[in-house]
Amino acid sequence: MADSVAGESAVPHDTPDPSRRNFIHIAAITAAAGGVAAIAWPFIDQWNPSADTLALSSIEYDVSKVPLGQQVTVLYRKQPLFVRHRTPKEIALADAVDISTLRDPATDASRVKPGKSEWLILIGVCTHLGCTPNFDGGDLDNGRYGGWFCPCHGSVYDTSGRIRKGPAPKNLYVPDYQFTGATTIKVG
Amino acid sequence: MSEHSHYEPQTAIERWLDARLPIVRFSKELLDFPTPKNLNYWWTFGGILAFCLGVQIVTGIVLAMHYDPSAAGAFDSVQHIMRDVNYGWLIRYIHSNGASMFFVAVYIHIFRGIYYGSYKAPRELLWLIGAAIYLTMMATAFFGYVLPWGQMSFWGAKVITSIFGAIPVIGPAIMTWLVGSFTVDAPTLNRFFSLHYLLPFVIAGLVALHIWALHVPGNNNPTGVNVKSKSDTVAFHPYYTVKDGFAVSLFVIMFAIFVFFMPEALGHVDNNIPANPLATPAHIVPEWYLLPYYAILRAIPDKLSGVIALAVAIGCLFALPWLDRSRVRSMRYRPQARIYFAFFVVACLILGYCGAHEPDDQIIPGLAAFNIGDSSINSMAWLSRIAGLYYFAWFLLINPFLGLRETPLPVPDSISTPVLSHPAAAPAGAAAAPEKKG
Numbered sequence: 001m002a003d004s005v006a007g008e009s010a011v012p013h014d015t016p017d018p019s020r021r022n023f024i025h026i027a028a029i030t031a032a033a034g035g036v037a038a039i040a041w042p043f044i045d046q047w048n049p050s051a052d053t054l055a056l057s058s059i060e061y062d063v064s065k066v067p068l069g070q071q072v073t074v075l076y077r078k079q080p081l082f083v084r085h086r087t088p089k090e091i092a093l094a095d096a097v098d099i100s101t102l103r104d105p106a107t108d109a110s111r112v113k114p115g116k117s118e119w120l121i122l123i124g125v126c127t128h129l130g131c132t133p134n135f136d137g138g139d140l141d142n143g144r145y146g147g148w149f150c151p152c153h154g155s156v157y158d159t160s161g162r163i164r165k166g167p168a169p170k171n172l173y174v175p176d177y178q179f180t181g182a183t184t185i186k187v188g
Numbered sequence: 189m190s191e192h193s194h195y196e197p198q199t200a201i202e203r204w205l206d207a208r209l210p211i212v213r214f215s216k217e218l219l220d221f222p223t224p225k226n227l228n229y230w231w232t233f234g235g236i237l238a239f240c241l242g243v244q245i246v247t248g249i250v251l252a253m254h255y256d257p258s259a260a261g262a263f264d265s266v267q268h269i270m271r272d273v274n275y276g277w278l279i280r281y282i283h284s285n286g287a288s289m290f291f292v293a294v295y296i297h298i299f300r301g302i303y304y305g306s307y308k309a310p311r312e313l314l315w316l317i318g319a320a321i322y323l324t325m326m327a328t329a330f331f332g333y334v335l336p337w338g339q340m341s342f343w344g345a346k347v348i349t350s351i352f353g354a355i356p357v358i359g360p361a362i363m364t365w366l367v368g369s370f371t372v373d374a375p376t377l378n379r380f381f382s383l384h385y386l387l388p389f390v391i392a393g394l395v396a397l398h399i400w401a402l403h404v405p406g407n408n409n410p411t412g413v414n415v416k417s418k419s420d421t422v423a424f425h426p427y428y429t430v431k432d433g434f435a436v437s438l439f440v441i442m443f444a445i446f447v448f449f450m451p452e453a454l455g456h457v458d459n460n461i462p463a464n465p466l467a468t469p470a471h472i473v474p475e476w477y478l479l480p481y482y483a484i485l486r487a488i489p490d491k492l493s494g495v496i497a498l499a500v501a502i503g504c505l506f507a508l509p510w511l512d513r514s515r516v517r518s519m520r521y522r523p524q525a526r527i528y529f530a531f532f533v534v535a536c537l538i539l540g541y542c543g544a545h546e547p548d549d550q551i552i553p554g555l556a557a558f559n560i561g562d563s564s565i566n567s568m569a570w571l572s573r574i575a576g577l578y579y580f581a582w583f584l585l586i587n588p589f590l591g592l593r594e595t596p597l598p599v600p601d602s603i604s605t606p607v608l609s610h611p612a613a614a615p616a617g618a619a620a621a622p623e624k625k626g
Contacts, residue, residue, distance in 0.1 A: 041275075042274070042275030042278050042279060043246070043250060043275075043279070045274040045275055046250055046253075046254070046273055046274050046275050046276060046279060047253075048274050050254075050268070050272040050273045050274060050276070051271065051272040051273075051274075052268060052271075052272040053272075
């Protein structure tokens with residue numbers, strides 16, 4: 001500040017000093033931009049999920065309600081969650097695949113909990129554009145792999161929920177879950 | 189405005205655009221608009237009001253994304269906004285306090301227009317559009333206040349819609365039509381929500397007309413003297429964009445103090461109780477900005493007369509350009525009018541004060557006084573009658589006759605005269621015919 005006071009006496013008042021004016025402009029615009037950014041964030045963030053929505057983010061389910069060879073679709077985070085009770089044949093089919101031939105390589109063991117390979121828990125959302133694939137009844141003909149078929153754009157998933165054919169880039173997602181008892185799972 | 193424009197399209201794109209949609213020329217003319225160089229800070233409230241409208245529209249659109257206008261869900265959805273939506277508390281408090289800030293600014297803007305005679309020829313239509321904006325603002329604020337569907341919302345809606353029931357013969361039918369049920373009910377809430385969303389855009393349209401009507405004669409100014417030459421004006425930008433911007437910054441500080449430190453100061457706790465059609469809150473009052481009219485309504489112990497007084501009180505504002513017979517615009521040169529105006533402002537404040545109290549509340553607590561008619565002379569009822577009487581007298585008696593009787597001070601020859609010379613050194617002859625200078 002001492003410099004500017006000293007400079008003031010050297011520069012007559014009628015001589016414009018562009019650096020001082022520029023400083024005021026830049027300081028004012030910076031302060032205004034900071035204020036706008038600070039108030040903009042709440043207006044952006046209000047579109048993110050609210051606290052009551054996020055509070056419903058985990059569920060518990062008793063898998064013993066699903067008979068062998070059947071599947072139950074549960075609502076999880078407002079989306080379908082497949083709880084599939086796989087037959088030994090389905091597990092064998094999933095294990096027999098050479099994973100180097102897969103688009104999104106993953107072993108079947110990596111997609112189930114140890115010792116619980118009959119229970120396949122999947123997010124029922126096609127990794128292509130979000131439709132819900134239908135279980136195609138173990139069909140192995142007509143280019144199916146015994147798992148799911150997405151009606152929207154024809155993605156085909158195998159008995160481990162892995163993508164085998166069609167436009168989807170990834171396997172059906174396995175959510176974070178754990179067995180909290182012999183037959184109860186907690187998802188999320 | 190085109191005669192003021194020095195816009196010459198510089199690039200090929202600007203020339204192409206200028207021949208088809210001269211939006212750059214239009215914006216430039218708005219920025220270059222010649223504005224009297226002597227506008228004081230009372231003139232910044234126009235810009236502040238535009239800011240308020242913008243804030244209310246932006247926050248309101250956001251709130252509507254989280255609000256449920258059904259009678260079953262409205263109250264809970266407001267709690268959801270306050271507790272669960274990210275920054276919902278902030279956005280709702282900006283919106284609810286923003287309504288009050290909007291009215292603070294509009295009242296200052298209206299009083300400024302009255303003091304400096306901004307409603308006089310050739311600005312009558314500008315004034316009328318402004319009064320229409322004010323009326324639409326009151327309707328919008330009322331509809332908005334109903335939406336949280338708390339006790340004050342519900343009973344406020346009931347009282348306001350019942351005002352229409354005072355109309356002879358067709359009143360009850362109109363009332364039923366307004367609420368869409370036997371009384372204020374779910375259909376009322378739905379239609380009020382729709383109108384609350386619509387009216388701000390009506391206001392925005394009226395504001396566009398208001399600014400258009402302003403740009404034909406140009407701004408009035410503290411002297412009330414017409415712009416005589418180019419030396420009386422400066423360009424709107426940067427001179428008044430910066431001045432208005434500074435005023436908006438100060439206004440935002442006051443706004444923020446309310447939002448962050450006393451967000452419920454202007455509200456009523458009873459509105460945190462869900463609407464109950466079976467029980468009226470013990471002490472029901474409208475929002476502060478409607479209190480003067482409420483006091484006028486209650487001052488008259490007759491349903492129809494009270495409602496007529498209410499309507500006339502608002503109607504007077506529209507008639508002001510034709511009620512005021514003075515040919516001097518600015519009260520800066522009308523010492524008598526200035527005193528009557530000061531009393532008018534005080535009367536409005538007293539009416540607001542009375543509106544916030546029960547009619548039988550004492551003005552001076554504990555002082556025993558005799559009754560005149562139905563009430564003690566030491567009661568809000570009589571205070572509001574006296575203040576209300578002055579309110580009407582100011583419009584209907586003082587304004588028409590004062591201009592014919594008073595002796596105005598010398599009015600300067602031009603805006604530049606009082607700016608450049610001491611008022612005592614006003615040119616000789618200025619006093620000869622002050623009424624012709626306006």
